[in-house]
Amino acid sequence: xxxxxxVETTRRGIAPHLxxxxxxxxxxxxxxxxxxxxxELAARVEKRRILDVSRRAKYLxxxxxxxxxxxxxxxxxxxxxxxxxxxxxPHDHIxxxxxxGKCLRFTDPRRFGAWLWTRQPATQHELLRNLGPEPLEDxxxxxxxxxxxxxxxxxxKNFLMNSHVVAGIGNIYANEALFxxxxxxxxxxxxxxxxxxxxxxxxxxxVLRDSIRQxxxxxxxxxxxxxxxxxxxxxxxxxxxxxxPCTACGTPIRETRTGQRSTFYCPRCQR
DNA sequence: AGAGGTACCTGGCAGC
DNA sequence: TGCTGCCAGGTACCTC
Numbered sequence: 001x002x003x004x005x006x007v008e009t010t011r012r013g014i015a016p017h018l019x020x021x022x023x024x025x026x027x028x029x030x031x032x033x034x035x036x037x038x039x040e041l042a043a044r045v046e047k048r049r050i051l052d053v054s055r056r057a058k059y060l061x062x063x064x065x066x067x068x069x070x071x072x073x074x075x076x077x078x079x080x081x082x083x084x085x086x087x088x089x090p091h092d093h094i095x096x097x098x099x100x101g102k103c104l105r106f107t108d109p110r111r112f113g114a115w116l117w118t119r120q121p122a123t124q125h126e127l128l129r130n131l132g133p134e135p136l137e138d139x140x141x142x143x144x145x146x147x148x149x150x151x152x153x154x155x156x157k158n159f160l161m162n163s164h165v166v167a168g169i170g171n172i173y174a175n176e177a178l179f180x181x182x183x184x185x186x187x188x189x190x191x192x193x194x195x196x197x198x199x200x201x202x203x204x205x206x207v208l209r210d211s212i213r214q215x216x217x218x219x220x221x222x223x224x225x226x227x228x229x230x231x232x233x234x235x236x237x238x239x240x241x242x243x244x245p246c247t248a249c250g251t252p253i254r255e256t257r258t259g260q261r262s263t264f265y266c267p268r269c270q271r
Numbered sequence: 272a273g274a275g276g277t278a279c280c281t282g283g284c285a286g287c
Numbered sequence: 288t289g290c291t292g293c294c295a296g297g298t299a300c301c302t303c
Contacts, residue, residue: 003296034279034298058297075297076281091281110280112297127299154274163298170296219296220283239296259276262294277301284294 002073004135004168005211006222006230007058010079013225014104015053017081018062022049022099030093034074034114037094041117045069045096057131057167061122068122074112080105080227109221132166135204140166142198149189149197156192157185157263160204169204172217172239175264177204179238184270185263186256210235238264 002010026042048064055061060079062069071079082105084097094106094115106113118125133140148165149156159165160174169177178185180203183196192200216222216230219240223229237247242255246266256263 006296032280072297074280075295108280109282110295112279152273158274161297172296217296222296260294273303275301275303278299279297282295285292287289287291 002058002077002216002222003170003173004058005173005208005232006216006224007055007060007073007168008212009216009224009230010073011053011055011060011225014079014081015225017102017225018050018053018098018104020049020051021102023047023064023096024099025095025097027095027097028093028115029088029095030111033093033108033111034072035116037115038117041069041115044117056123056128056134057163058170059122059128063120063122067117067119068125070114070116070118070122070125070127071106072114072116074108074110074114076110076221077106077108077113078221078223079225080107080223081225130164132162132164135166135168135208140201140205142194142201145201146194146197149192152189154189155186155258156183156189156200158258159189161261166204168208171261172219172236173204173207173211175239176207176237179265179270180207182269182271185265186258187271238266240264 023045026045028037031037044066051063053062060071082103084101084103091109092105092107096104157174160169181200183200211232214230214232215224217232218229219233238253241253243252246253246269249268251266251268253264254267
């Protein structure tokens with residue numbers, strides 16, 4: 001489900017309800033997620049105050065004085081604030097109950113998500129340690145991506161979706177950024193010139209910022225921390241638009257698939 | 272080392 | 288109506 005804009009939207013939705021609040025109880029109804037929820041997690045978070053809610057790549061980080069709760073939404077996960085006592089549905093796997101009566105509820109039908117614990121700083125955790133730069137930060141730039149891509153024969157779209165190259169870009173925004181930059185998704189990463197890499201970096205930053213501004217993309221089931229959908233899906237220019245006319249030239253948008261992922265592009269505008 | 276495929280899991284939907 | 292097969296926003300891990 002969620003890529004960086006959806007995770008950031010979630011963070012902004014839940015943070016005001018969590019920061020400074022004390023956890024009363026962690027209720028785990030289903031511990032079999034991507035990795036088993038650590039049995040000691042409850043003892044690590046209960047009775048402690050949440051100091052801040054941050055994000056690295058698609059990981060949400062809830063820090064307390066002892067360490068950090070790392071949450072990943074996987075493909076179908078979402079977080080929502082509910083009132084205590086709200087009856088859980090079949091996929092509401094975890095509740096983080098606060099002393100103030102509110103409750104952070106984790107829903108994840110496919111169970112690809114994760115709830116993990118680490119002693120701070122979280123960036124040292126093995127899942128986060130080797131991630132590429134944050135795409136909206138200054139250390140993600142044309143020079144860096146140009147250097148990193150030299151000699152790489154992998155398709156630029158797959159290259160962008162590699163979290164060790166740049167963090168947080170999934171299938172939707174890889175497609176959208178490449179369209180905005182006029183680059184064919186199958187082009188070898190190492191065969192794109194410096195100038196076009198610069199255009200691509202700017203397109204990535206633009207599309208992510210635009211999406212965050214609209215609360216992310218809701219295709220099927222993404223809801224923000226308040227249970228509301230995003231609106232960026234109406235701004236998608238190629239994703240899920242196979243056969244529809246290109247917004248720039250009218251050529252039908254083409255769909256191909258590599259591995260299990262769909263790729264959408266305009267055969268005329270993207271070279 | 273790099274590239275490509277597989278696995279994890281469930282729900283929704285098209286097609287028969 | 289009901290079954291089957293395929294599709295989905297992620298990513299670690301496996302093999303070649």
